[in-house]
Amino acid sequence: MKVKEVVEICQGTLLTPDVDLDVDIKGGFSGDLMSDVLASVQAEAVLITGLCNPQVVRTALIADIKLIIFGRGKKPGEDIINLAIEENLPIAYSPLGLYEIAGRLTKAGLPSYEMEMNLFPRD
Amino acid sequence: MSDQATLSDNDAGKITRVEELGYELRISQVMTTNVVTFSPDLSMLEALDLIQKNRISGAPVTLNGEVVGIISTEDLIRALRDGRIDRKVSDYMSRGLITAKATDKVVEALKVFQKKNVGRLPILDENHKLVGLLTKGDITNGLLTALQRDYQAEELIRYRASHLFEDIESDRTSLILRYRIIKDDFLHGGAASNHIKKALHRLGASRQVARKCGIAVYEAEMNLIIHTTNGGFLRVEVEPHKITMEAYDDGPGIDDVEKALTPGYSTATEEVRNKGFGAGMGLVNIRSCVDEMTIKSSKESGTNLYMIMYLDKSQ
Numbered sequence: 001m002k003v004k005e006v007v008e009i010c011q012g013t014l015l016t017p018d019v020d021l022d023v024d025i026k027g028g029f030s031g032d033l034m035s036d037v038l039a040s041v042q043a044e045a046v047l048i049t050g051l052c053n054p055q056v057v058r059t060a061l062i063a064d065i066k067l068i069i070f071g072r073g074k075k076p077g078e079d080i081i082n083l084a085i086e087e088n089l090p091i092a093y094s095p096l097g098l099y100e101i102a103g104r105l106t107k108a109g110l111p112s113y114e115m116e117m118n119l120f121p122r123d
Numbered sequence: 124m125s126d127q128a129t130l131s132d133n134d135a136g137k138i139t140r141v142e143e144l145g146y147e148l149r150i151s152q153v154m155t156t157n158v159v160t161f162s163p164d165l166s167m168l169e170a171l172d173l174i175q176k177n178r179i180s181g182a183p184v185t186l187n188g189e190v191v192g193i194i195s196t197e198d199l200i201r202a203l204r205d206g207r208i209d210r211k212v213s214d215y216m217s218r219g220l221i222t223a224k225a226t227d228k229v230v231e232a233l234k235v236f237q238k239k240n241v242g243r244l245p246i247l248d249e250n251h252k253l254v255g256l257l258t259k260g261d262i263t264n265g266l267l268t269a270l271q272r273d274y275q276a277e278e279l280i281r282y283r284a285s286h287l288f289e290d291i292e293s294d295r296t297s298l299i300l301r302y303r304i305i306k307d308d309f310l311h312g313g314a315a316s317n318h319i320k321k322a323l324h325r326l327g328a329s330r331q332v333a334r335k336c337g338i339a340v341y342e343a344e345m346n347l348i349i350h351t352t353n354g355g356f357l358r359v360e361v362e363p364h365k366i367t368m369e370a371y372d373d374g375p376g377i378d379d380v381e382k383a384l385t386p387g388y389s390t391a392t393e394e395v396r397n398k399g400f401g402a403g404m405g406l407v408n409i410r411s412c413v414d415e416m417t418i419k420s421s422k423e424s425g426t427n428l429y430m431i432m433y434l435d436k437s438q
Contacts, residue, residue: 033402034345038338039411043330051399055345058313059399062320062337064330079310087317 001025001110003067003090006046009108010069010101012092015081019090023066027113028105030098034059041065045113048101052076057083057091067091071098144269145230150223153265154246154255160185161194163213167202170194170212183245184216188252190245192216222247225254229265232257285327288363297362298326304347304370306354309398316341319359319368326361332432335412336366339430342405343370346428349395351375355425366432368413373425380418384410 004021007014014021029041030048034055037047043064049056052074060068068084070076070093076084084091094101106112159177161170161184174182174196181195191213198215202208222245223232232244236259246255288296300322302315320337328336340357347355347370355372377383378390384406391401410416415431 032399033396033404034399035342035402035404035408038341039402039404039408043334053398054310055312055399058317059341061317062313062334062341064334 001105001108005108006067006069006105006110007090007092009104010048010071010092010094010096012069012094014090014092015076016084016090018085019088021090023090025066025110027111028102029065029113030102037065038063040115042113042115046105046110048098048105050074050098052080054080054083056080057087057089060089061087065089069094069101071096071101141266141270142230144266145233146228148229148265148269149225150227150229150232150246150257151225151255153229153261153268154225154257155261156255158183158253158256160253161212162186163191163211163216165212166208167199167210167212167215168208171199171208174199181243183253183256184212185253190220190222190247190253192218193220193243193245195242220245223257224249229262233262236262284322284325287326295362297360300357300359300361302344302357304344304354304357306348306351308348308354312345312348313341315357316344319357322359323361323366328366328434332366332434336368336432339409339412339432340368340370342409343368343428343430345400346370346405347372349391349400351425364434366434368430368432370428370430371425374422375425376422377418377420377426380420383418 001024002021003023003025006025024044025046026044027042028048029037029045031037032049032051037059041047041063044066046067046069047060047065048069048071050072052070056068057080068089068091070091073093073095075093076091081091159173159179159182161173161182163184163186174180181193183190184192184194194212194216198217202210202215221235221239221241223235225246225248235241235244242258244257245253246257248254287298300319302318304315316337319340320333323333323336340359344357347357351372352374353372355370358369360367382388386407387403389401389403395401409430413430414433415429417429418426420426
């Protein structure tokens with residue numbers, strides 16, 4: 001599923017103009033605690049979160065997340081938006097709750113990209 | 124910058140991207156700024172010495188910061204031929220001055236070089252003070268630099284960085300990155316780790332390795348921000364076969380290391396949790412990402428966290 005489709009499905013407002021909206025999103029993950037995100041998200045997912053600070057962007061970059069949806073109508077501040085633009089990471093905010101967003105995306109066919117514990121099988 | 128590798132005006136006219144750059148770049152971006160200048164009272168012999176010493180082919184003549192003339196090797200030759208090398212610079216300098224503004228586009232300077240028979244242009248600021256000198260060679264170098272930047276800059280850097288270790292011969296080569304992490308600096312929290320992740324990527328680490336190391340140092344970085352008395356340091360040593368990451372601080376030490384390694388166990392305050400941290404997964408995450416993790420902690424000397432990632436050839 002493309003970035004633009006994900007944003008559309010969760011009634012999101014894109015905050016980063018000029019980013020590539022055709023990037024492929026392979027799955028979804030929801031969480032408010034950044035260590036939980038790092039512990040169990042697979043790469044190339046959308047992160048749906050109720051947390052709204054610059055660490056969300058930095059966490060996403062570390063975890064190779066390709067899109068952030070800030071749920072519950074939380075509109076990120078300029079600092080967050082600017083960091084995302086600088087790092088070329090699309091971010092959007094949605095009036096919907098996290099459960100609702102996850103539900104809609106799942107229904108639209110986007111799989112969960114949450115790993116069950118325990119993590120990172122040796123490859 | 125020297126006059127080497129000069130692109131002729133003819134050639135430049137045929138290369139459209141170069142022309143484009145001529146309209147994009149400002150003179151201030153390509154000019155030489157450390158300009159050797161002469162006083163009008165200097166003797167031609169002294170000027171000759173300075174020109175030889177500085178390996179230049181000419182220089183502006185200034186009086187109180189204002190350009191009053193320009194001296195080139197041509198003028199020196201004339202003085203020598205006249206047998207009057209002891210005369211003043213002001214007697215031999217060219218006075219019909221052609222200058223350009225630092226804020227002008229490079230293309231304007233190119234036009235001047237094409238029309239007038241000058242080798243160098245004194246560059247002035249808005250107050251007519253000398254701020255630089257421009258030769259065709261400077262323009263060529265500036266354009267080439269800009270072209271290079273254009274040309275998949277990131278790939279170039281990555282290629283160079285990833286070959287760093289192959290290019291250097293020593294018994295043991297390593298690259299060390301150090302970051303100071305400030306207590307309670309949530310604003311920049313994770314910035315160092317993102318720099319580290321990018322550096323590893325550039326150095327040729329696979330996505331998977333860069334991501335795992337990124338997660339490990341991110342957790343360590345946030346621990347320094349959240350749990351230390353005075354912040355601490357991150358140190359990453361990159362070697363061809365392994366990456367050693369280290370986080371150290373001077374206190375207050377971890378009370379019970381075993382407990383700290385329990386998933387979900389956290390001593391973080393409500394305030395920290397509200398910022399999205401304190402999930403009690405930090406050290407657990409680190410341990411699952413790296414090949415080796417060691418913690419040494421005491422109330423006296425603080426905490427040292429070592430994390431090692433071994434690389435095989437394919438990574």
